[in-house]
Amino acid sequence: MxxxxxxxxxxxxxxxxxxxxxxxxxxxxxxxxxxxxxxxxxxxxxxxxxxxxxxxxxxxxxxxxxxxxxxxxxxxxxxxxxxxxxxxxxxxxxxxxxxxxxxxxxxxxxxxxxxxADYRTGAGEQRRVQLLDHVWLDMNTRSRLNVSDDTHLGRIVALLDGEVEVRQAERSAVVCTVFAGGGSIQTFNGRTNIRYLQGKTQVTCLSGSAQVDFGGQGYRLGAGEQLVYGRHAISSVQTVAAEDFPSWRQGRLAFHEQPLSQVLAELNRYWAGHLILKDASLGSILVNLSVNLDNLPEALDVLQALYGLDVMRFPGGIALLSRA
Incomplete structure (x- = not known):
């Protein structure tokens, strides 16, 4: 029409x-x-x-x-x-x-x-984008972003949805600003993971440092520190153990005492299809699980063997999980 x-x-x-x-x-x-x-x-x-x-x-x-x-x-x-x-x-x-x-x-x-979007990734896809000399973005699954330039802020990234790791060479003088949710993040001489999903932004400084500006206030993160903000609130700066760092850059997913509902929600970001929990009461089961991204079906085998779940598989990557 x-x-x-x-x-x-x-x-x-x-x-x-x-x-x-x-x-x-x-x-x-x-x-x-x-x-x-x-x-x-x-x-x-x-x-x-x-x-x-x-x-x-x-x-x-x-x-x-x-x-x-x-x-x-x-x-x-x-x-x-x-x-x-x-x-x-x-x-x-x-x-x-x-x-x-x-x-x-x-x-x-x-x-x-x-x-x-200027750049996007599909289910299970990861992509590297070079923003400037010595500055890269590693995009995780189901992510999208736009890139632009500003006279004062330099290269600007608008993370519209998903997760990225900003990688910046040591002693680099380049300024990169990432806008996610209602805040902005600048990274300095290291690696910072930024995750923006369902209105919540999680910033984890893996090395170097990062500056988070939200609600008119500035928050400095050093290596191993993290904070989370939503539309109107921000957490305090927390220390994150190395084993709890985002693990997708190492080609795996790790879950430590996380509810099954959250585990499935995260797996669904990578899954080409959909995992469905038939019985919502099972969603509170606490799960410990580590799985390689190149072998995601193994996660279903572990859930079936260790947590008493029945898994029915259907064409198109659909799987129905219920009580055995």
Whole structure:
């Protein structure tokens, strides 16, 4: 459909409809007919597709606004839309010159926001980006970022989602600033791991030092120190033992006394498919697990053998975990 059709909706109405689609997608159920309706809506114009991608980001970043979105969605439903939720949308959508790539069940997509990013990684993919002389970014799985330049701040990285390790040569005078969530991080002469997921940012200085600015305050991290901030709060600086450093750069994942629900959530970031916990009560089981990234299926074998879980495997990388 011609992109000019977007002009039939004013901007406020467009974004309200996008929020309604996202809130239904997150909270209800989706039929094949409704999936086609959503694809048609996103394909009406670049403005529609962009509004939907932006609304999905806002849902994750602003959980306090979800109640109002749900009330808006009920009004939209009364005007003729049906409830929606995360589910299967097969294929590739072409609309208004933009492509929307759709993933298998329960991993909705590398969204239009992913496709617009300067750099991105898919499930299980890692990538190195050289920002400047002696400054590199190692991107972890399912991450996306933009890069720009500023007269005062130098090279700027906007971490939109995911995890990166900033690597800077010793005695380098280059300044690199990473924006993640509501804060900024500058790294100096070493390695700093920055993880931004679901509105929470975790900064771990592995070597050298890092400067974190958040809420008008500055926090200096030395090697082996970490802090976490969200939209309105920041933790104190904590010391992290070497065995608790992020381990993905060493090609493995390590979990120490972590709830099974968190373990599966992390595995799903790397998994080409989806791991589903059938019985939510099992999510509180504390798990100790170390697995190589090049042999992730081994994690299911360990969970099955040591924690009394039954694992049913399906095509497309889908696995259902339940009580044995």
């Amino acid at each position: 011609n992109p000019a059709n977007a002009l039939n909706l004013d901007e406020d109405t467009l974004h309200k409809e996008a929020r309604a689609w996202v809130s239904r997608l997150k909270t209800s159920s989706l039929t094949p007919r409704q999936a086609r309706e959503l694809r048609r809506w996103c394909g009406r114009s670049p403005a529609h597709a962009s509004a939907f991608a932006h609304a999905r980001e806002q849902w994750d970043a602003l959980p306090q606004d979800r109640g109002e979105w749900l009330r808006e969605a009920k009004l939209t439903k009364a005007r003729g839309h049906q409830p929606l939720r995360r589910a299967l949308l097969g294929g590739l959508l072409l609309g208004g010159g933009l492509y929307m790539v759709v993933k298998p069940p329960l991993q909705l997509w590398p969204s239009l926001a992913d496709l617009r």
